[in-house]
Amino acid sequence: MPASSTDADSSNKRSSDLQYRRVILKLSGESLAESGKRGISDTEMGVIARQIKQAHESGCQIAIVNGGGNILRGAQFSGANHSVQEATAHYMGMLATVINSLALQDALEHIGLSTRVMSALPVDKVAEKFIRRRAIRHLEKGRIVILSGGIGSPFVTTDTAAAQRALEVDADVILKATRVDGVYSDDPETNPHAVLYDQLSYQDVMSKKLRVMDATAIALCSEHRKPILVFNFKRDGNIAKAVRGETVGTWIGDPKDSQN
Structure with missing residues (x-):
């Protein structure tokens, strides 16, 4: 069992240099696997x-949305040649996020x-049902909240689930969280001349067709002015730097809301 001391209202122990009181950390399923x-x-x-612990100790309230691509991607069953229906495949992908969430929960505890x-998705033997007010209360009590199962409906990515939550x-x-330093003009692993962007608007992301998050997630964030910070979680300490508002990665949103 985790130490009971972390169950207190740690949100009240915020350090003076904390930029964000509450964040959604979006992890890909692949982040839990070896490269x-x-x-x-x-x-x-x-x-x-x-x-995550380092970032949490700064006083930031952290909710995590993780993908399931390390186990299964719904898209791998798309097309007429598969016996698994696409909607079924998406539900399978949602269950993969539950598996990842349980593993991450034990690693954190x-x-x-x-x-x-x-x-x-209702899996009450291993997880609570997502209820907005309960999730917020957990965060206020200093608990790390891991949000699994997407939004419970097929044809919706975990990027959109992160924006929704x-x-x-x-x-x-x-x-x-990504394996590269932010958003580039092209794939930096195949194009050594790809340019790293410091800051982008939502419209930039859509017009340049940059592969950051899916279009629905970007549109949702744009409509509600919810900023996105894309950064390299493989660099030690970057999650803590991000919650402190230090300059890491690529900022997507209104420049007036920038951490810079």
């Missing part, structure tokens, strides 16, 4: 868990954090 592999890596989870897994729990920003 280029599928499944769940205990080592990779441990690295992420320690970074192993290092002394108090957590709750909440699911948009950010609005529901009134997060200040969506922290989109």
Whole structure:
């Protein structure tokens, strides 16, 4: 069991340099696996868990939305040649996010954090049903809240789920964790001349067709002026730097809302 001391109202112990009181941390399913592999890596989870703890100790309230691509992607069953219907495949992907959430929960509790897994799909043996007010109360009590199951409906990505949950729990920003330093003009792994952007508007992302989050998620954030910070979580300490508002990654949103 996690230490009971972390279950107190740690949100009241905010450091003076904390930029955001509450964030949605968007993790891909692949972040829990070794690079280029599928499944769940205990080592990779441990690295992420320690970074989350470092950020949480600053006083920031953290809710996590994770993908399931390390286990299964609904898109892999799209097309007429598959016996699995696309809607069914999407539900399978949502269940994969529940599996990842349970693994991440144990990794976080192993290092002394108090957590709750909440699911948009009814899996009450292992997770609470997502209820907005309950999720907010968990955050106020200093618990890490892991939001699984997408939004409970097929044909909706976990990026859109992150945007939706950010609005529901009134997060200040969506922290989109990636394996590169931010948003580039092209894939930096294949194009050495790709340009790293410091700041972009929502319209820039859509007009340039930059692969940051899906179009529905970007449109939702644009409509409600919910900023996104895309950064490299593989650099140690970057999650804590992000919640302090330090210059890491690419800022997407109204320049007036920028952390700079």
